[in-house]
Amino acid sequence: MEKSVELKSHAKSSVFEKEQVCVVETEEKVKYFIMTGFAIILLLSSFLFNHPSEIVQGFLDIVVSPSILVSDYMVIGNVGASFFNAGILMLLSIYLAYKNKVNMNGPIMAAAFTVAGFALFGKNIFNIWPVIIGVYLRSLYAKEKFSKFILPALFGTALGPLVSQVSFGYDLGHIPAILLGCAIGVSAGFLLPPLANHFIKFHQGFNLYNIGFTCGIVGxxxxxxxxxxxLENPATLIVAEGFNKTFTIYLSLFFGIMLIAGFFSNNRSFKRYSWVLKHSGRLVSDFVSLNGFGLSLINMALLGYLSMGYVLIVGGELNGPIIGGIFTIVGFGAFGKHTKNVLPLFLGVYLASLFQIWDANSTGALLAALFGTTLAPIAGAYGWSFGIIAGIVHMTMVMNVGFLHGGMNLYNNGFSGGFVAAILTPLFDSLNRFKGDAES
Structure with missing residues (x-):
């Protein structure tokens, strides 16, 4: 009798576990479907801006460009080709995650949107593959599944210009240069995973772009x-102008779709958004696991509007690099950033521009503000005043570190953010301890 009861209990348990697996699989399919939808929107919207023949020619021009910072593909190719490139690379990122059976969590969403954003100014269908292959070879060397290395592979494509500059920028001969560029890209990718694991200790998780810091060291x-x-890289600043009205409408619609998707994914509600705001954002803060897919999408959409609003309020231009920065913030809205912990960084960079030599609406200052939100965990953990200080220091630092890697690392702000976090967080800890000692 007891054995019969045990068998029935085991059968019920097995049925329950199967049902749970089915529910999880269904949820993952929905997440992948929605993320794929965003990528397809980017891809198809390219035809709103240019004729297919223009997109093809612009796409080819993008592929053979040196792509070092800052190279706006909207100028090098055209607007349509840039969005086509972004859509293709985002789809590839999602496919790689799906093929390797990785859950569509916060880090993957951040990676997909970051790749899409930088596909507007530095990453293309040619220069990302050597780095990804290098990371894949590292996984074989370590005898681990590639799924464990998917984030270094996707974020590591920040070193795409390393491949492109060697292949097309140094006049080393076509075939030898391309082979050398690919070999160097593979080598760089192979180096990334162990270095990334080590360097996170350097900034204690307060720099969200940890791979960006690692890529800066490698670059x-x-x-x-x-x-x-x-062999020296030229100072490069190629940016488009005059698209503010068009891109304001485009991005408003894009983030509107994202907000609606989040609303329905969150049981047709905006409730519990305050839950997201309670997190400091310090690595590793997966908002999808902590608060759900729907709330993450809502947060991402709100960050998109906030970031675009900042650019327009200070009189900046919406172009490839700036939209890339906005998309990166949006992606990290699932992985560490929210409206509360990014605002102090915006304010800090803006205040810095008032008494430093860079205008708030210049490309460099705007990129520092947008990508400087890599330090959002500082504001989240220590408070607004410390976040503002971090923004001011970051503005100063980021304008000087690009020379070290010669524009080979697209995540220059991640490189700077690592140093800023490593410098400030011990100081902030000591101030907090001093304050606590004084009160006691």
């Missing part, structure tokens, strides 16, 4: 070798 290493052979 600095290779740039030092290049300079020893008298």
């Amino acid at each position: 600095m290493l290779f740039m030092a070798f290049f300079r020893s052979f008298d």
Whole structure:
């Protein structure tokens, strides 16, 4: 009798577990479907801006460009080709995650939107693959599944310009240069995972762009070798102008769709958004796991509107790099950033521009404000005043570190953010302890 009861209990347990697995699988399919939808919107919207033949030609121009910072693909190719490139690369990112059976969680969503954003100014269908292959070879060397290395592979494509500049920027001969560029990209990708795991200790998780910091170190290493052979990168600032009205409408609609998707995914409600705001954002803060997919989408959409609003309020231009910055913030709305912890960084960078040599609406200052939100966990953990200080310091730092990697690392703000976090957080800890000692 007891054995019969045990068998029935085991059967019920097995049925329950199967039902739970089915529910999880269904939820993951919905997440992948929605994320794929955003990528398809980017891809198809390219045809709103240019004729297919123009997109093809612009796409080819993008592929063979050196792509070092800051190279706006809307100028190098055209607007349609840029969005086509963004859509293709975002779809590839999602496919790689799906193929390797990775859950559509906060880090993957952040990676997909970051890749899409930088596909507007630095990443393309050619220069990302050597880095991804290098990371894949590292997974084989470590005898681990590639799924464990998917984030370094996707975020590591920040080193795309390393491939493109060697292939097309140094006049080394077409075939030899391309082969050398690909070999260097594979080597860089192979180096990334162990370095990324190590460097997170450097900034204690207060720099969300940890791979960006790692890529800065790797880019600095290779740039030092290049300079020893008298190979230097030109200072590059290619940006589009005059698209504010068009892109304001476009992005407003895009984030509106995202907000609606979040509303329905959150049981047709905006409730419990305050839950998201309670997190500091310090690595690793997966908002999808902590608060749900729907609330993450809502947060992402609100961050999109907030970021775009900042650019327009200070009189900036919406172009490839700036939209790339906005998309990156949006992506990290699922992985550490929310409206409460990014605002102090915006304010800090803006205040810095009032007494420093950079205008608030210049491309460099806007990129510092947008990508400087990599330090959002500082504001989340220590408070607004400390976040403002971090923004001011970051503005100063980021304008000076780009020379070290020669524009080879697209995540220059992540590189700077690592140093800023490493410098400030011990100081902030000491101030907090001093305050606590005084009160006691």
